[in-house]
Amino acid sequence: MNPLQTHIRGLTLENPVMNASGIWCTTLEELNQIGHSQSGAIVTKSMTLKERNGNPEPRFAVEEGYSVNSMGLPNPGVDYYCQHVKNLERGGKPVIASIAGFSVQEYTELMARVARQPFDAVEVNLSCPNLESKGIFAYDLETASTILEKLRGMLTAPMGVKLPPYGTRNEISQTAKRFVELGVDFVTLVNSYPLGCAIDADTRKLKIAPNGGVGGLGGKALKPIALGQVLLFAQESDHKLAIIGVGGVDSGRDVIEYLTAGASAVQIATALHTESPSIFKRINKELLLFMKEKHIASLSDIIGTVKSAQ
Ligand code: RRO
Numbered sequence: 001m002n003p004l005q006t007h008i009r010g011l012t013l014e015n016p017v018m019n020a021s022g023i024w025c026t027t028l029e030e031l032n033q034i035g036h037s038q039s040g041a042i043v044t045k046s047m048t049l050k051e052r053n054g055n056p057e058p059r060f061a062v063e064e065g066y067s068v069n070s071m072g073l074p075n076p077g078v079d080y081y082c083q084h085v086k087n088l089e090r091g092g093k094p095v096i097a098s099i100a101g102f103s104v105q106e107y108t109e110l111m112a113r114v115a116r117q118p119f120d121a122v123e124v125n126l127s128c129p130n131l132e133s134k135g136i137f138a139y140d141l142e143t144a145s146t147i148l149e150k151l152r153g154m155l156t157a158p159m160g161v162k163l164p165p166y167g168t169r170n171e172i173s174q175t176a177k178r179f180v181e182l183g184v185d186f187v188t189l190v191n192s193y194p195l196g197c198a199i200d201a202d203t204r205k206l207k208i209a210p211n212g213g214v215g216g217l218g219g220k221a222l223k224p225i226a227l228g229q230v231l232l233f234a235q236e237s238d239h240k241l242a243i244i245g246v247g248g249v250d251s252g253r254d255v256i257e258y259l260t261a262g263a264s265a266v267q268i269a270t271a272l273h274t275e276s277p278s279i280f281k282r283i284n285k286e287l288l289l290f291m292k293e294k295h296i297a298s299l300s301d302i303i304g305t306v307k308s309a310q
Helices: 028-036 078-087 104-115 141-152 169-182 220-236 252-261 270-275 279-293
Strands: 006-008 011-013 017-019 060-063 066-069 095-099 121-125 159-163 186-189 193-197 214-218 242-246 265-268
Touching (some): 028 078, 066 193, 078 095, 078 104, 104 141, 141 169, 186 220, 220 242, 220 252, 252 265, 252 279, 265 270, 265 279
Parallel strands (some): 017 265, 095 121, 242 265
Antiparallel strands (some): 006 011, 066 214
């Protein structure tokens, strides 16, 4: 048996580490590179109905311990991904389509198109931090529920939702319980924290240009925030939602922490950008070594097994 194998509802992954939407996954060439790597799955850039150039540069700053971005959803459009998914060099891995609309109707249209194609799951992005005038759909549970109720009926494959960090336990509890009722299969926790900022002390300049220099905070600084969301979503959903953890993963130990908190898999964003898709091989090697040292035969032996500090 493969000790790294894991499951996200109906999906089987040969290992629990994959790219996060947005990193190394916009063009066919990048997606094929993920396919050839030791990633456990391939996630696309969030696709919109029409092609987008995204925000003006500079729009992504990688700093010591964190990153800030305001990409603004640059992507070649849903038809590009629908056309290329059939020929993707996927290396036997599941392919997850990430979709991002600007209205309920747009989400419906996007789902109608991807549901007809050989994607293995759909991750509905309700948490893009960088659409200045639009707000974040996930922070409005009623609108989010309207979208997800419509989409659920259109897809037989697993449907997940990418969420932003929430500020209260109550919001997490209400969201988790509603998503279980709506038949959501998995949640991806979390998207970048929406109001990050990086400034250069020498020049006193903001490091990214769009949206007044404020954008999504990712990288190591996001990890404790994301871990808290994973822990609480697992508890508040009574472990009925599968969870993919994302935020600051760049070692085998990080993966163990997310799995212990309740995730079944993790995604990598900032560290993948810095290190390239060879990162998956390194992290899987670290994971295997950790498991051997601790006599852990299978990842299912640790998922959701967090212990209290006393
Ligand atoms: O493209 C982006 O600006 C972006 C997206 Br869609 C997202 O979901 N998260 C993020 O940090 N940036």
